Amino acid sequence: MNIRSQFPILDQKIYNKPLVYFDNAATTQKPKSVIDALCNYYLTLNSNIHRGTHHLAAEATDRYEQTRRAVQSFIGARHSHEIVFTRGTTESINLVASSFGNRFLHQGDEVIVSAMEHHSNIVPWQLSCERHGATLRVIPFNDDGVLDIEAFKTLLNDKTRIVAVNHVSNTLGTINPIAEIINISHQAGVPVLIDGAQAISHMAVDVQQLGCDFYCFSGHKMYGPMGVGVLYGREELLEEMPPYQGGGEMIKDVTFEKTTYNELPFKFEAGTPSVGDVLGLHAAIDFMNATGIETIASIEAELTQYATESLQTIENLRIYGTAPQKTSVISFLIGESHPYDVGTLLDKFGIAVRTGHHCTQPIMDRFGIPGTVRASFAVYNTKEEIDALTAALQRIAPMLA
């Protein structure tokens, strides 16, 4: 089936021009199958899970748990109870920073992140470090947006309790050498959390092969619904970590004297989850499997190369993030113009890009810029759309000079 025709939202005009959607790193569009899964859930299945004896509750529970197994197989986890449903990457990281921190972080300890993290892989660690008297250490990156692995090795020491880095930078597109980072960390006995928000829709991820201890991602960046995400955690660590939130579902027995907790993964799933969104995530995984991750990766690689070459024909355009290993993200500035002005003008051509610091202010500080314009591509984008972007920028650039 034609890929693009599965995304009804793309077939519309903005200011009487065909919509060109290049804001995929913020959120991807959803195929009809995902939208149908959401509708069907509310049309035929809506019910609270795990607690009911009636048919709808049993069926909804079944489908919810089937999705857990689909996620397990999608990322190659050893056990389905190592898959915890959350609201998204942000909540997954907060869960680990809080719960792992409560169990393992003490006065004088250290946590390592990189200078190219999204704020959601910085601030939760800052909060946890503050609470426990620990210190955040930061891996620097070079002008191309490549992490300095030698510097990382010198940061790692016997006070390091965890390393938290992204698989792919949402601003620079850099694919980080996480297998190497995991290896180096494990040799020092330090667990590693990977923020996979920007990797999961672009490449095959196998958590056992990588050997990571935690892997986090969001449904909405992989053609799935908003409001659902995943925390993969290695069983041994999840078992040792205390609950993140208290409430229904996460308990075994409650008395006023003492409460005992449910087994994995339910210990970390307090309250009613977003069941419909979880089922929508299953449809998104089915879409990605049916399309094929190799097909997705090769279409996006071709688009990225074509766009990089096309954009370089624009006078005074500078690309930020020129690592040899990149996904389909291009951050740029034109001359001295403000990214917001470029984004606003592009919008008038029906072209959706993101502008600003992309929740990565430390990257902007590193380059001494206020923000960038970011075009990011997904499997349904086309070279004709990139031509439209290039043509629009050619019109805009003289206005900004």
Ligand code: PMP
């Ligand atoms: N990490 C990275 C690298 C991201 O790109 C994003 C989303 N922009 C997040 C974390 C946070 O994801 P969410 O907002 O879906 O929780």
